[in-house]
Amino acid sequence: xxxxxxxxxxxxxxxxxxxxxxxxxxxxxxxxxxxxxxxxxxxxxxxxxxxxxxxxxxxxxxxxxxxxxxxxxxxxxxxxxxxxxxxxxxxxxxxxxxxxxxxxxxxxxxxxxxxxxxxxxxxxxxxxxxxxxxxxxxxxxxxxxxxxxxxxxxxxxxxxxxxxxxxxxxxxxxxxxxxxxxxxxxxxxxxxxxxxxxxxxxxxxxxxxxxxxxxxxxxxxxxxxxxxxxxxxxxxxxxxxxxxxxxxxxxxxxxxxxxxxxxxxxxxxxxxxxxxxxxxxxxxxxxxxxxxxxxxxxxxxxxxxxxxxxxxxxxxxxxxxxxxxxxxxxxxxxxxxxxxxxxxxxxxxxxxxxxxxxxxxxxxxxxxxxxxxxxxxxxxxxxxxxxxxxxxxxxxxxxxxxxxxxxxxxxxxxxxxxxxxxxxxxxxxxxxxxxxxxxxxxxxxxxxxxxxxxxxxxxxxxxxxxxxxxxxxxxxxxxxxxxxxxxxxxxxxxxxxxxxxxxxxxxxxxxxx
Ligand code: KIV
Ligand code: ZN
Numbered sequence: 353x354x355x356x357x358x359x360x361x362x363x364x365x366x367x368x369x370x371x372x373x374x375x376x377x378x379x380x381x382x383x384x385x386x387x388x389x390x391x392x393x394x395x396x397x398x399x400x401x402x403x404x405x406x407x408x409x410x411x412x413x414x415x416x417x418x419x420x421x422x423x424x425x426x427x428x429x430x431x432x433x434x435x436x437x438x439x440x441x442x443x444x445x446x447x448x449x450x451x452x453x454x455x456x457x458x459x460x461x462x463x464x465x466x467x468x469x470x471x472x473x474x475x476x477x478x479x480x481x482x483x484x485x486x487x488x489x490x491x492x493x494x495x496x497x498x499x500x501x502x503x504x505x506x507x508x509x510x511x512x513x514x515x516x517x518x519x520x521x522x523x524x525x526x527x528x529x530x531x532x533x534x535x536x537x538x539x540x541x542x543x544x545x546x547x548x549x550x551x552x553x554x555x556x557x558x559x560x561x562x563x564x565x566x567x568x569x570x571x572x573x574x575x576x577x578x579x580x581x582x583x584x585x586x587x588x589x590x591x592x593x594x595x596x597x598x599x600x601x602x603x604x605x606x607x608x609x610x611x612x613x614x615x616x617x618x619x620x621x622x623x624x625x626x627x628x629x630x631x632x633x634x635x636x637x638x639x640x641x642x643x644x645x646x647x648x649x650x651x652x653x654x655x656x657x658x659x660x661x662x663x664x665x666x667x668x669x670x671x672x673x674x675x676x677x678x679x680x681x682x683x684x685x686x687x688x689x690x691x692x693x694x695x696x697x698x699x700x701x702x703x704x705x706x707x708x709x710x711x712x713x714x715x716x717x718x719x720x721x722x723x724x725x726x727x728x729x730x731x732x733x734x735x736x737x738x739x740x741x742x743x744x745x746x747x748x749x750x751x752x753x754x755x756x757x758x759x760x761x762x763x764x765x766x767x768x769x770x771x772x773x774x775x776x777x778x779x780x781x782x783x784x785x786x787x788x789x790x791x792x793x794x795x796x797x798x799x800x801x802x803x804x805x806x807x808x809x810x811x812x813x814x815x816x817x818x819x820x821x822x823x824x825x826x827x828x829x830x831x832x833x834x835x836x837x838x839x840x841x842x843x844x845x846x847x848x849x850x851x852x853x854x855x856x857x858x859x860x861x862x863x864x865x
Pocket of ligand 2: 520522
């Protein structure tokens with residue numbers, strides 16, 4: 353059985369998805385979960401692109417113990433130096449340096465000819481090797497590069513010392529056979545190709561990213577790059593969960609293994625979806641809500657007789673636990689704590705105190721609290737720090753012929769005072785947000801608002817996610833409640849808390865390097 357390395361770029365290419373903006377703390381949270389998932393390499397960001405990215409890459413590099421951490425870098429010395437500064441504390445640091453090689457990129461973007469590209473590849477890989485133990489070189493838009501020239505580029509990078517060669521289909525243009533052919537040709541024509549690991553990196557513009565990645569594996573790629581839930585530029589990247597489940601479910605066919613702990617897939621997907629605000633479509637393979645749901649009578653009948661009639665993998669394999677244990681208002685602190693541990697969310701005593709109080713509040717309104725509700729409660733608090741403001745109470749009045757009005761009480765936890773305000777709005781949610789704005793005095797723009805039902809039923813928990821923008825800073829906030837207006841107020845206040853924390857952190861972080 354051969355091995356395939358999984359290179360996760362959720363925090364770099366994935367974060368390039370329009371509208372996604374993760375804080376450094378949220379990126380660390382995702383990186384820690386990716387390590388738990390068992391990916392081999394995490395591309396933590398593009399250190400030279402901004403002080404925030406540098407800071408996130410460094411925090412992740414300093415934190416992870418078993419996973420290689422890498423930064424993207426253009427083919428310029430300054431980028432590579434910044435990458436090294438951010439990554440030098442990593443246990444397994446890696447440089448990912450790239451330059452575009454296709455005719456259109458050479459002519460219009462870089463204004464460089466083939467010889468200039470070859471010379472630059474040689475220089476940057478040699479320089480990268482002076483800094484890093486492992487250098488990965490990518491030929492951007494390799495998919496549309498003349499194959500003879502691509503062979504020369506790859507040969508140059510190998511001679512200069514590259515350890516991994518990545519062949520991106522940057523614009524998601526190729527079909528599986530065409531993409532696989534590139535790998536075959538490289539192996540036939542580049543002399544020392546067997547000294548390096550060949551990597552595939554596919555975009556999903558024509559919906560073929562996963563198929564192309566698997567074709568590359570069949571043709572000799574030993575590293576697959578992708579993102580959780582397939583998020584990324586435009587239509588996104590190859591979805592890691594789909595690639596690894598295809599390799600596992602069809603192991604007899606591919607004869608390849610990964611180090612992925614499949615039971616962590618569902619949780620990783622949920623976390624990424626929550627923190628990025630990118631909802632997973634219901635019918636998405638592996639992690640969509642319907643991925644293991646059987647609706648038609650014929651299918652249900654088959655499933656009851658033998659699950660394999662309609663299921664090629666079980667939900668348990670990817671960490672979707674069907675045995676939904678239910679807690680209620682009489683459940684004790686111990687049962688609550690134990691259930692969180694079983695679900696993979698161990699908490700400190702201090703955290704349990706806060707969460708248990710929230711659980712009791714909910715249990716008063718919702719008869720049965722199942723695993724999904726519990727996870728929503730825990731994840732409401734992901735990426736937490738100082739909670740400056742806390743919702744105490746609120747009241748909203750509205751009707752078909754009245755102007756919606758909200759009045760809200762918020763505790764200022766810094767000086768332990770109660771603040772009170774009221775405002776009108778275009779609708780109830782707008783009135784709530786205007787009241788909070790007036791009370792707290794932050795000038796913010798609401799750039800996204802999503803409501804999602806955590807479970808089914810009339811008393812289902814509603815989860816609201818908001819995105820706020822203030823100058824260059826974008827933050828998300830989350831709130832859960834059986835009442836969507838309360839969930840909205842919670843989400844908005846959560847986002848304001850995150851904004852204040854971000855502003856505090858920006859004052860204290862030393863970006864000089
Ligand atoms: O799609 C792409 O070409 C990339 C490179 C920078 C590797 O993301
Ligand atoms: Zn890409």
